[in-house]
Amino acid sequence: MAQREAVIPATTTRRLWTWFHRLASPRYFYELAGRLIPWFGWAAAVLLAAGLYGGLWLAPPDYQQGDAYRIIFIHVPAAWMSLFAYVAMAGAGFIGLVWRIKLAEVVARACAPLGASFTLLALCTGSLWGKPMWGAYWVWDARLTSELVLLFLYLGYIALDAAIEDRRKAARATSVLALVGVVDIPIIHYSVEWWHTLHQGPTVFKLGGPSISLDMLVPLLLMVVAFKLFFFAMMLVRARTEVLEREVNSAWVREVVGEP
Amino acid sequence: MTPKRRRRLIFAVLLVSGIGTAVALGAYAFRQNLFYFYSPTQVAEGDAPRNHVFRVGGLVEKGSVKRDGMTVHFVVTDTEKSVPIVYTGILPDLFREGQGIVAEGRLNRSGEFVATQVLAKHDSTYMPPEVARALKRAHEREAAAARAKLAQEAARAAGAGGR
Amino acid sequence: MKSFHEFITMGGFAFYVWTSYAIFAAIFAWNVIQPLVHRRRVRERLARRLRRMQP
Numbered sequence: 001m002a003q004r005e006a007v008i009p010a011t012t013t014r015r016l017w018t019w020f021h022r023l024a025s026p027r028y029f030y031e032l033a034g035r036l037i038p039w040f041g042w043a044a045a046v047l048l049a050a051g052l053y054g055g056l057w058l059a060p061p062d063y064q065q066g067d068a069y070r071i072i073f074i075h076v077p078a079a080w081m082s083l084f085a086y087v088a089m090a091g092a093g094f095i096g097l098v099w100r101i102k103l104a105e106v107v108a109r110a111c112a113p114l115g116a117s118f119t120l121l122a123l124c125t126g127s128l129w130g131k132p133m134w135g136a137y138w139v140w141d142a143r144l145t146s147e148l149v150l151l152f153l154y155l156g157y158i159a160l161d162a163a164i165e166d167r168r169k170a171a172r173a174t175s176v177l178a179l180v181g182v183v184d185i186p187i188i189h190y191s192v193e194w195w196h197t198l199h200q201g202p203t204v205f206k207l208g209g210p211s212i213s214l215d216m217l218v219p220l221l222l223m224v225v226a227f228k229l230f231f232f233a234m235m236l237v238r239a240r241t242e243v244l245e246r247e248v249n250s251a252w253v254r255e256v257v258g259e260p
Numbered sequence: 261m262t263p264k265r266r267r268r269l270i271f272a273v274l275l276v277s278g279i280g281t282a283v284a285l286g287a288y289a290f291r292q293n294l295f296y297f298y299s300p301t302q303v304a305e306g307d308a309p310r311n312h313v314f315r316v317g318g319l320v321e322k323g324s325v326k327r328d329g330m331t332v333h334f335v336v337t338d339t340e341k342s343v344p345i346v347y348t349g350i351l352p353d354l355f356r357e358g359q360g361i362v363a364e365g366r367l368n369r370s371g372e373f374v375a376t377q378v379l380a381k382h383d384s385t386y387m388p389p390e391v392a393r394a395l396k397r398a399h400e401r402e403a404a405a406a407r408a409k410l411a412q413e414a415a416r417a418a419g420a421g422g423r
Numbered sequence: 424m425k426s427f428h429e430f431i432t433m434g435g436f437a438f439y440v441w442t443s444y445a446i447f448a449a450i451f452a453w454n455v456i457q458p459l460v461h462r463r464r465v466r467e468r469l470a471r472r473l474r475r476m477q478p
Contacts, residue, residue: 063392067434135352141296200384
C-alpha cells in the first residue's frame with residue numbers, strides 16, 4: 001500500500017518534468033504561445049471593456065470621494081500587476097540563473113517593460129488621485145517611496161540589459177539585479193501596515209473581507225483579471241520575438257521566418 | 261542536482277536572504293524616519309522633534325473645528341491623546357470632523373501645532389452614499405438601543421442595590 | 424451615472440479622472456504597438472539574413 005502511494009506521485013512528477021522540459025524547448029514554446037496569445041488578448045479586451053463600463057458608468061459614486069474614486073479601477077490593478085510582473089521576472093530570472101534554461105531568461109526579459117509600464121501607471125494615477133483627495137500630488141511616505149524604488153529597479157534592469165551585448169551574460173547580470181530587488185516587494189506590500197503612511201491600508205484582501213461595495217468590487221476585479229491577461233498576452237508576444245532571434249540558426253525558425 | 265547548479269542555487273538564495281537581512285536591519289535602525297507622521301500619543305510622550313518641522317496624524321475631533329476667516333483651529337486625536345492644531349490656508353476637500361488627516365508644521369511654545377500643510381488621509385472603505393447613510397442610521401439606532409439597554413440595566417442594578 | 428453630462432464632468436473631478444484614464448490608454452496602446460512593430464521588424468531582418476545566407 002505504502003509502495004503504491006509512493007509510485008503514483010513519482011510518475012506524476014516525471015510527467016510534469018517531461019512537460020516542463022518540452023515547454024522549455026523553444027520551438028514548443030513558440031507554437032504554444034502563438035496559440036495562447038489570441039485567447040489571452042481578446043479575453044483581456046472583453047474584460048477591459050466590461051470593467052471600464054462597470055467602473056465608469058454603472059458603479060455609484062463613493063460616499064466620501066464622489067467620482068474621484070473611479071481612478072481605483074486602473075490604479076489598483078496597475079499597482080498589483082507591477083508587483084506580480086516583478087515576481088514573475090525575478091522568478092524566471094532565478095530559474096535562468098540556476099538551471100541556465102534559455103527560455104526562462106527570455107521570459108524574465110519580456111516581463112521588464114510591462115512591469116515598468118504598470119509601475120509608471122500606478123504612480124501617475126496615484127498622483128492624480130492624491131491631489132484631489134489628500135491635497136498633494138506626491139508625498140514621501142513609505143508606500144509611495146517603495147513603489148518609486150520599484151520603477152527604478154525596472155529601469156535599472158532594462159538599462160543593464162541594454163548595456164551588455166552578449167545575451168547569456170546580460171541574462172545573468174540582470175537576474176542578479178532582479179533578485180537583489182525582490183526585497184522591495186514585501187516592503188511595498190506591507191508598508192501600509194508596518195509604518196504610518198498617508199496611503200490607506202488594503203481594501204480587498206484584509207481580515208473580515210473587502211471593505212468595498214459589490215457594484216464597485218465587481219468592475220475592479222474584472223479590471224484586475226483583464227490586466228493580468230493583458231500582461232500574459234504581451235509578455236508572450238515579446239518572448240516569442242526573442243525566441244526567434246535567439247534560435248535563428250535552427251531549421252524551424254528558417255521555416256517560420258520564410259513564411260510570408 | 262549537479263554541483264554546479266547547487267552552487268548557483270546557493271548563490272541565489274544567499275543573495276536574496278543577505279540583501280533581505282541587510283534591508284530589514286536598515287529599516288529597523290531607521291524606523292523612526294520611515295514613519296510618515298507621528299501619532300498624538302507619540303507627541304504627548306515627547307517622541308516628536310521639539311524644534312523642527314514634523315508631521316502629526318490622527319482623526320479630527322468631533323466639534324473641535326473653529327473657523328476664524330482663513331484660519332482654522334481644530335484638535336487631532338488618536339482616541340488616547342490629542343494635539344491642538346492651527347492652520348491658515350485651503351483645506352483639502354475631504355477635511356471634516358471625524359476624518360483622518362496629516363498636518364505638517366511645528367509645535368509652538370504653548371504646545372499648539374502650527375501647521376503649514378494639511379493633508380487628508382482617507383480610509384480604505386468604498387461604498388455608495390445611500391449605503392453610507394443607511395449604515396449611519398443603523399449605527400445610530402444600534403447606539404441608541406445600547407444606551408437604552410445600559411440605562412435599563414443601571415436602573416435595575418440601582419433597584420437591586422436599594423432593596 | 425445618471426446622465427452623459429455627469430459622466431463627462433465626473434462630479435468636478437474630470438481633470439484627475441480623465442487624465443488618469445488617458446495615461447492608461449496611452450501606456451496600454453504603447454504596450455500593444457511596440458511589441459508588434461518590433462516583432463515585424465525582427466522577422467523582416469531575420470528573413471533578409473536567411474535569404475543572404477542561402478540564395
